Every structure is written in structure tokens, then in C-alpha cells.
Amino acid sequence: MxxxxxxxxxxxxxxxxxxxxxxxxxxxxxxxxxxxxxxxxxxxxxxxxxxxxxxxxxxxxxxxxxxxxxxxxxxxxxxxxxxxxxTPSAAEPAVTPDPAAAGTAGTSAPSPAVPEEAGDSDEVETLAVPEPCVLCGHPAGQRVAGFVQHLDPADCQPATTKAPAAAPTPTAAQPTQATKPPSHIRTPGTPRPSERPHGPARRAFQEPSGPVDLIGQAVQAALTEHHGDVEAATAMLLKRAIPDAMRLLDETRKGARYNVIAHPWIPDILKKQTSRGADQIWEARPKWTRADLPPGRHKVTALDINGAYLSALKTHLPLGQLEHSAGLPHDRRRAGVHLITPPVWEHEDVLPNPIGQRDEPGPLWVTEPTLRLLLRLSGPKYGLCAPPEIHESYTSGATENLLEKFRIALKDARDTAIAEDDEVTLEYVKAMYSKFVSTMGESNYNRELYRPDWMHIIRSQAFSNLWLKALKAHDEGLAVVRAMGTDELHVIGDWRSVFPEGRAVTEVKVKDTYTAGTDTTEHTGTDGEEEGEE
CATH class of the missing domain: 1.10.260 (434 Repressor (Amino-terminal Domain))
Structure with a gap:
């Protein structure tokens, strides 16, 4: 505790x-x-x-x-x-007309169905302020069975269609018309109609603002509160980044197909062994430098991968509680953590090991992205290693699109901020997704979501994405010199022919340049430092 x-x-x-x-x-x-x-x-x-x-x-x-x-x-x-x-309107004999007067001009037989419905206090509510009727879109003063609507069908018509003339007198051929409940009012005890209202009424059920508006409104409110002071507004937004990210997540999850368990039972391997220690999951974090460069002097470019954690939000995440299994092959419909014996890696001279630099041999617990990367590299397309041996797993049904709307909302806000040179929004968005990832484990800063499995998986996906960029560079003829963390890749060669340059999440930017090779060890940059999210 x-x-x-x-x-x-x-x-x-x-x-x-x-x-x-x-x-x-x-x-x-x-x-x-x-x-x-x-x-x-x-x-x-x-x-x-x-x-x-x-x-x-x-x-x-x-x-x-x-x-x-x-x-x-x-x-x-x-x-x-x-x-x-x-309730008293359920029985008002004064408004019940004399049957003999039912046919007089200018009057119509009122339907007792409305008082009967109004007598059920759980079904009819009187609104202090009229709201759009779900059937015609015009203002109505009552809500029936949770839906705003007119109690009198004659009122539930477009203004141009209501006849000013007196209502027709019921005939003998229609003896029950006066007592038949209006079709749009649900009789107590009957199921609600399955069809949703169409037309203008649908607008009454839509939220006034979307996910992107939440970010813009928060930034504008912070700037207003601090009278345009950019530094003060940014500091305020950074402090609110975690709860605001959770609110954005909640908004983007509306209408989602999948239910998520936010605080599931977690196996011991995902729990910290000591208060300041780590759990047993290996994230495959790359920290690799090429031992031998090609002969001669070379210009090395240190590339910065934009939005590493933001891109990693698109990954296979388990929805529910993790379930244990042993001796089973990998199921692509599930995701979690796996105890594996990794394959021997024979390409250390030109590419980093996909599981990172690990001194201890033998089995280790890895996440879904690491396992999928190893399986991919062992397949016929690449054939770079043998398949990993899976001993046991903790998995649940999974989807790759669980955080997709959340990711897109953040990406769109980030792109707009860059285009408009809006550093306040940019720093706010970066804090939202980076802190969202880092606090969903055992953290006192985020009590709403306890998924250390997600935290490890998202971070491992970022490492896997970096490794795949290193592989792409190697396959395109670049010499990979270094791969560090989630966002740092050093290469020799014409990298612009391989990677687009820019600040978008699909692009890279130059972090540093230096010379290296047999004739010099000069390095003008901050070698070895790992930069945070762009």
C-alpha cells in the first residue's frame, strides 16, 4: 500500500x-x-x-x-x-368532456391516454426549459420514458402542417381513436422501441464538442486565466496533463465496441519486487552501438524519431484480465506477456538484437510487441533468426485499435499546433501522451487506470518501431551506427532517400551530426543522451 x-x-x-x-x-x-x-x-x-x-x-x-x-x-x-x-393530472374529471358534446364544432375528444401516462411519475417529467422533441424537433415541455416529446400528437407536427381548422369529429367507424394512446408514447411495462429517432431530433443526443475541442478549450482557458502568459499557462496545462488525458480517453471511447477492465487482477510478474525496484518484464529497450565501422571517415547523422510513444499507442492491447496458459502456440487474437527463450542473434555487427542488450542468458518475460517482432523476423520473409520458444503466457483477448481514436485526436492536435507554431498546445499534447503511458502502471499520479501490462506493451512497441526503422535503413543501404531508446537512430549515408524529413509522426528530424571512422573519433553532439518525446 x-x-x-x-x-x-x-x-x-x-x-x-x-x-x-x-x-x-x-x-x-x-x-x-x-x-x-x-x-x-x-x-x-x-x-x-x-x-x-x-x-x-x-x-x-x-x-x-x-x-x-x-x-x-x-x-x-x-x-x-x-x-x-x-400526478394529480391523472384524474381530472373537469377536463373530461360530456360525450354528447364530443361533436361540437371547434373541439375534439381529448385522449385519456395522456393523463394515464402522466400518472406514472417514473415515465413523464416536466421540463423547466423546453427541449427539442425527438420526433419533430420542435420544443416540448415533457420527457416521456427518457425521451423529450409532445404529449399531444397534434402538437408533434411541423408548424406548416398544422391545420387551423377544428379537429374532425370522431365517427362511429372510429370509436377507439379518442382513447388510443399516441404511438410515440410508451405504455408502462412495454419494451422501448429499438429504432432511434431520425431527422433533426438526433442532434439532441449529440455531445456539443469533440475530442479535439477538449484540447483547444483547455489551452484557451489556461491562457485566459493567466492573461496570455505563455509560460504560466503551459505550466498549468502540464500539471493537468494526466487527468485531461484520461478525460480525452473517456470521450474517445464513447460508443466503442469493447469494454475495458481498468483495474484487473495482475500476476506477480507485473508487480514491483520492491518499493523502488522493477517487475519481471523485459521491455527489449535498444541500447546498441556498432562495434566496427566501414574503413575511412564518415559523416554520421543522428536522427530523432518524432512522436515515438504517440505512434506506439497503436499496438495490440489486452482488453480484460490476463489469463495464464502454458505450452500453447502464439494466438494473434490475444495479447499480453510471454515467458520465452529468445533465439540466438547473429547480426550484432550490423543490427541491434531485437530483445535489446541482455547479459543474462535463459528465459525471460517479454511483451506482445517483442514476441511478434521475433516471430516476424523468424518467418520466411526475413529469416534472420530462429523462432522464440514460448514456455507460458498471460494473455487476454486483444485489439490493435483500442486507443486509435485517442491517438488520432492527439496526433491531429499535435499537427495543428506545429502548423500554427503553437508551442503551448504542442507541449501540452506531448505531456498528455507521454504521462499517460508512464503513469498507467503502479503510480500515485493516475488512479483511474492500473494496467502495467499496457505500459510495458506500449513502451515495447515504441522500441520495436525504432528497431524496424533500423532494419529499413540497413535494407536501403545505410550503415546503422547506433540505436538508443525509442527515438534515436544514427546512420551513415543518404538518409533522406529513406526517411522523410519533418516534424510529423511519420517523419524524422536531425538531432545531431558528427564524423566517425578509422581516422577520427571526433563527436560534436550529445552522444549517448536519450532525448524525450520530440
């Missing part, structure tokens, strides 16, 4: 905690109020994924629990008050 966990437990034990309804009721109250998780999260100072956790079984503690309970109590009281005046 961390120091912060211990403090939270101590605070929770002091005094009685506020009572909370069941998780299902919490969600019902929020949805009935037409509040998004993001709106509630902003009010309480937490992330939307925290609200999702509270609505699926987790409980808040301390001061935020008191605030959350106060909000839920207020919503429950509001709904009780809103439905109170609706």
Missing part, C-alpha cells in the same frame, strides 16, 4: 461516511438528469472514468464522497419535486 492509499484509508475511517445509493441508481439519476459523465466529473474534480467506476461498483471516499452524495440526493429530490404536480 502506498503512502497516499494509507492516507485515504485513514481519512475514510474518521467520522461517518455519507450514504450512497446503489451503483445502478447512481447511473439512473445521472442519465435521467441528462448529465454526461464528463459534466459530473468536472463538477466533482475527477475524471469521467472515475464516474464510470462509481456507477459500476466502486465507491468514492473522503470529501469527494460527501460531494457525490450531495449531488445524488439533490437529483433524487429534484425528480420527486418535478413529478409531484404531474
Amino acid at each position: 502506498s503512502d497516499f492509499d494509507a492516507i485515504d484509508s485513514l481519512l475514510a475511517a474518521v467520522g461517518p461516511e455519507a450514504e450512497l445509493p446503489s451503483p445502478q441508481v447512481r447511473q439512473q439519476l445521472r442519465e435521467r438528469a441528462r448529465l454526461s459523465k464528463a459534466q459530473v466529473a468536472r463538477t466533482l474534480g475527477v475524471s469521467p472514468s472515475t464516474i464510470a467506476g462509481w456507477e459500476t461498483g466502486r465507491d468514492p471516499t473522503g470529501e469527494v464522497r460527501t460531494k457525490y452524495a450531495y449531488l445524488l440526493d439533490g437529483l433524487a429530490a429534484k425528480f420527486a419535486a418535478d413529478t409531484a404536480p404531474v
